[in-house]
Amino acid sequence: MPVLFLFFFLSLSTISAQQRTYCNPVNIDYGYTPFERFSQEGKHRATADPVIVNLRDTLYLFSTNQEGYWYSADMLDWTFVYRKFLLDDKYTHDLNAPAAWVMNDSLYVYGSTWELDFPIWKSGNPTRDDWEIAVDTLNVGAWDPAFHYDEDQDNLYLYWGSSNEFPLLGTEIQTHNLQTTGITRPIMKLHPEDHGWERFGEYNDNVFLAPFVEGAWVTKHNGKYYFQYAAPGTEFSGYADGVLVSENPLGGFRYQAHNPFSYKPGGFARGAGHGATFRDAHGNYWHVSTIFISVKNNFERRLGIWPAGFDADDVMYCNTAFGDYPTYLPEFAEGKDFTAGLFAGWMLLNYNKPVQVSSTLGGFHANNAVDEDIRTYWSAATGDAGEWLQTDLGESSTIHAIQINYADQDAEFMGKTLGKKHQYVIYGSDDGREWKIVVDKRHNQTDVPHDYVELSQPVRFRYLKLENHAMPTGKFAISGFRVFGKGAGERPGPVENFVVLRAPRDKDGNRLASWMKWKNHPEADGYNIYFGKDPAKLYGSIMVYGTNSYYFTGMDKADAYYFQIEAFNENGISERTEVIRVD
Structure with a gap:
């Protein structure tokens, strides 16, 4: 098959200067599960329970078992800082469901524990591994901890808990010694008899098991405290965050009428629970949370970031509509109505369209790469250079962006890996015979498991072909080869008989x-x-x-x-x- 090397070459520097959008799942170098018992169905990437905080207009992202964290100035390009916060050899993992907060121009970090031997770490310069122990132990064990520093009052509060039996708890922490005042208060329990979305099960229909409540987080707005919590379980597409409201940080919380406030049970990337709400450098609110996969293990998960905020009536909301399509970045979101969403308007061009591939491993069929389900995937027979997948858009279409979502098939890694890379080329064609390079990442040196490329200039093609050049590990496997832009036909008319x-x-x-x-x-x-x-x-x-x-x-x-x-x-x-x- 002849290839015309007419380069629509997109260097990384050109892309970075042009980009205006991002696309969930967040494209970071997720570590692999460190637990053998979670790898019975295959080794795989996994993280969850994210928190993002803003220190001096730089965003810092922490999540479960990553042996470090990421930072970003624009919410698109994330730089990883390797750091093991748990130094005792008895721990296989690093921080579970970590807490992070900013207080007095420093960043603090703490991990989940029921023991009293975890330190609280502090850094004034977290863009590099520059940390000190703020206090060597906290006098209360806290699983799924979240700290809220109330700048207005110079008060610090700790919230924690993860249980299908016990409530989430809260206490005040003294800022001078980072120890609790000794008074612990129950904050909330679930009420699945009243709230359908809190009931356990993929379809909220499991009446035999009580749902889990976890993932506490607090945001203060207009003098009120918005207490966020996750339910009913991380392994379900309906995993969501709800919110309670009070004028008191440790009591009197009322269920907000508009719940769940962060919810995404459908689409390519599903689930929007156990997260944190933060503000960008422009003052806009966003919510980061957990996307479920739960194929190789219930705890196989990714991260997503969604527009959020408070409306004119102080109702807290999170907009996940088209939340796994191209979404405007903070720099380009100023002045936009977050309640209406930040979808860029580029549609998915290849949903369930014809696919051809170089080879197929077992039952991991080619159409799985275009079925809009992150849980299914196509796998080539090998991970060798030259394996390829081709998608037919049906007609010549205007292409603005492409997302390549890799799946884990026969991966060999456990825990955090560094220095890994994906390398590939994407070709375009009008007739399926003569090809032009659209994206060239044969020399890419980064680990990009959910790579999203916004083209510096849109191109028009009918066919796109993704060709592998290097994989970090395992087979060349794709859960979603997603092409975004504008088709040449008509949009649908309004839905009838709803x-x-x-x-x-x-x-x-x-x-x-x-x-x-x-x-x-x-x-x-x-x-x-x-x-x-x-x-x-x-x-x-x-x-x-x-x-x-x-x-x-x-x-x-x-x-x-x-x-x-x-x-x-x-x-x-x-x-x-x-x-x-x-x-």
């Missing part, structure tokens, strides 16, 4: 579910369902592919709900339907 039927009361009097159905649109790839408890605050969203119905089990039992739906394909998004009220 019906929402709320389930009758169960034996306990609950009405926690509803069934939705609509007329299938022949030109639609998928649908976005929007919901909320106010027609002007439809902050919840559910992305649905390949069906014209959805069973929604995340409702609160006593409240009326409002719903809208829109259709989308590679050419654009339809108008939304009229809002439907369901009592």
